[in-house]
Amino acid sequence: MKVLVVGNGGREHALAWKLLQSDKIEGVVCVPGNGGTASMEGCENVKLAVDDFHGIKEVALNHEIAFVVIGPEVPLAIGLADYLKQQNIRVFGPTQTGAQLESSKSWAKGFMKDIGIPTAQWGVFTEDEKTAAFEFVDRYGAPIVVKADGLAAGKGVTVAATVEEAKAAIVAAFGGQFGMAGECVVVEEFLHGQEASVLAITDGETIRPLLPAQDHKAIGEGDTGPNTGGMGVYAPAPVVTDEMMARVETEVLQRAIAGLKERGIDYCGILYAGLMISPEGEVNVLEFNCRFGDPETQAILPLLETPLDELMLACMEKRLADFPPLRWKSGASACVVMASGGYPGSYENGKTIAGLDRATEAGAIVFHAGTELKAGELVTAGGRVLGVSAIADNFDNAFAKAYHAVDCIDFEGAYYRRDIGHRVRTM
Missing domain, CATH: 3.30.470.20 (ATP-grasp fold, B domain)
Structure with a gap:
């Protein structure tokens, strides 16, 4: 059978990679995919936007897709799963109402309160309630957390070290920093741990x-x-x-x-x-x-x-x-992300990526995120470019393998943290 994976990040490359390990999977179609999925045997990219509901349906029907896996949060939040199910296409991913758990932090907080799931104290505010938001910040003090209520690609959270920083984050959200996602903000007490x-x-x-x-x-x-x-x-x-x-x-x-x-x-x-x-x-x-x-x-x-x-x-x-109990390999797994210089702010695309074969030969699994295959050459096409993963018998060896592979890879402006896993590494 064939599976369609919606999305173009490292997560979707990993999903396609894992699905193709099954002897029951003939092929994977990625919409739109990235340079990694384009280069992977058994995988095909189709250049469509993740919100092109009709186009995705047509791809699923034309390729005789057994089921669709929706990777990112945005198509889930806008109802792609609902649409495909209405077309009698099987989908792995929640409906739009279920996706509210992520697409609206205020909805999720209210849900947690109603059913008794422990969470931080919070307040929800619109721009008209900015004064009340400031009062909430003054009452709880700093550090304190300010979140855009909607989806902001993982960048809508500010852990403010001072009251002034928290109020500035509220003003920035209401000022359009996160687009419509910041029209409402959730302000939470800071939790230690x-x-x-x-x-x-x-x-x-x-x-x-x-x-x-x-x-x-x-x-x-x-x-x-x-x-x-x-x-x-x-x-x-x-x-x-x-x-x-x-x-x-x-x-x-x-x-x-x-x-x-x-x-x-x-x-x-x-x-x-x-x-x-x-x-x-x-x-x-x-x-x-x-x-x-x-x-x-x-x-x-x-x-x-x-x-x-x-x-x-x-x-x-x-x-x-x-279903039988899940089976896992023993040992540890590590992943180090290589990003474009300037991320999470502005950055340039189109930088040639070298050394991927050497990284794989070093024992790593390189998952592509912001990459594109242009005229047979892999180039950068996003903020987070690659996720370099490795497994080993313990964390020290897993991170050593991952960082050795990172050292094999080069593109202009490449940035990565050298302390990933600092809580579990002893080296």
Whole structure:
């Protein structure tokens, strides 16, 4: 059978790569894909926008696609899954109502409050309520967190170190920094601890958690500077112990699925909980996402032994409860993101990428994100360009392998953090 993957990032390259490992998958079509998927045997790119509903439907029908996997949050938020299901095309990914968990932070916060999922204290404000937002900031003090309510490509969160910085972030959001996503803001109390990501696959009834991961959102070493979509990640995250994972599954994931079902939302796909784990072991949900994480996917999928297509089909056919336990490789996985110089601000595209073969020969798996194949040459075409992943028997060896491969790759202005995994590396 053939599968269609919607999206053009590193996550989608990883999904296509993993699907093609199954002996039941004849080929993968990526819409629009990137330079990595264009170069991968068994994979074909079709240049369409992710919001071209009719075009994606036609590709699915013309290629006799068995099912569609929607990678990014935007097409989910605007109802691509709903549209395709109306055309009797099977989809792995939640409907528009389910995607509200990610597309509206205020909706998600209210949902968590209603069903008893622990989360930070918060307030929701529009531009007309700017004075009230400032008063909220004054009441809680700094540090404090300001979030654009809508989708902002992972860059809509400001962890303000001072009251003045928080108020400036509110003004910037209302001033159009994040477009329509910032017309409403969520201001939250700051929670201390370590962040972790727990992704689970679900058919709307049953939850199967994947390995926990821990990413690095800040652009600068030492977790400094503005947030990005993610500069690196590792799995399984030791901060999420087996005992804690059991609590997260029961008190967060299963409770969320039950709450969605109570609201008449049939949720099929990935439920992703972004967690804050306090030094005392308390767990709060910072946010929910409605899709595979990026770059978490690039660290988790290399460790997954269960065929991904079989797992997805079990979800779409509502038989996840009877599916065998997931199988995982032992050891650790690491991913280091290489970005364009200037990211997450302005940057230039079209820079020739060299050394990918040497990186692969060094034992890494190089997932493309912002790349394009032009006249047979791979060039940069985005902020986050590559995710260089490696697996090994422990974190030290996994990161050593990943960074050795990073050193093999070159493009003008390449930037990456050298301290990814600093919490688990001893080297």
